[in-house]
Amino acid sequence: MTSTITSLLEKYEEKIIGQQKNLRLLLTAALAGGHVLIEGVPGTGKTQMVKTLANLLDSSFNRIQFTPDLLPSDITGSSIYNMKEHAFQTLKGPIFTNVLLADEINRTPAKTQAALLEAMEEKQVTIQGETYKLPNFFFVAATQNPIEFEGTYPLPEAQQDRFFFKLKVDFPTLEEETSVLQMVMAEQSNPQDITAIFTNEALAEVQNAIQKVHISDEIADYIMKMVRKTRELEHIQYGASTRAAIAIAKTAQAWAYLDNRDYITPDDVKIVAVPSLRHRIQLSPYAELEGSDIDETIQELVGSIAVPR
The missing domain is CATH 1.10.8.80 (Magnesium chelatase subunit I, C-Terminal domain)
Structure with missing residues (x-):
């Protein structure tokens, strides 16, 4: 398993340049069964960090763009009446995934924030009185912008406490930023898929070994x-x-x-x-x-x- 971990970290650092320690901390929190709050200005690769990790772990990935009009049901799902079947039907929301990116979590009101944070803590969701379990591997990475406060709803201290880590993503060095530009331009003409390093079974074994x-x-x-x-x-x-x-x-x-x-x-x-x-x-x-x-x-x-x- 050691060689697999090494391969994963090498591939991760190859795809995300200039964030070596943050990448390892992000993987650490995910394997430990926790969640991460990522703070950084736009355009520093926060989304790519999380999406790449999901691909390397062979995990399903969903992204939610948090906005002031987002409702709790937009995250968890809702129950609707199916006219054809003459019965209520449950539509599960994007929270039913392995890796969830909650983009700009501080842009949505407290009620919607709380719906996500409850699911993080309990690893289950209740829709119209029915409880549904989330996947065994469920990892939330929430982002927030540190320089823009207009129209935001800062996370209360009690809610921030639910995240294992708070990571700060800064701009890379000149050399690193040049490498990012060259890599993106090269992949534009020759797109490459990210190959998963872990299977779901191997991921479960690693999490058990960590405990x-x-x-x-x-x-x-x-x-x-x-x-x-x-x-x-x-x-x-x-x-x-x-x-x-x-x-x-x-x-x-x-x-x-x-x-x-x-x-x-x-x-x-x-x-x-x-x-x-x-x-x-x-x-x-x-x-x-x-x-x-x-x-x-x-x-x-x-x-x-x-x-x-």
């Missing part, structure tokens, strides 16, 4: 000290919840597995700590006025906790 990656008592204590400290610092107004500790532990397991290890190290925890916490804590107004950066704050916090031997 067996060992987490020692010392590492569990290290994670809890990290999360609890976010509630103790004066310049952090709101600290992280227990769900943050669970997200760190699960994604550290997946990160260790991608490194071909069956145990978690403190370095695994440090790597996943920033994307796991950046959307779960809020700086105090004083810290924001001082120009404090949330990622730097998390890194300093992590660095202040004694590493288990």
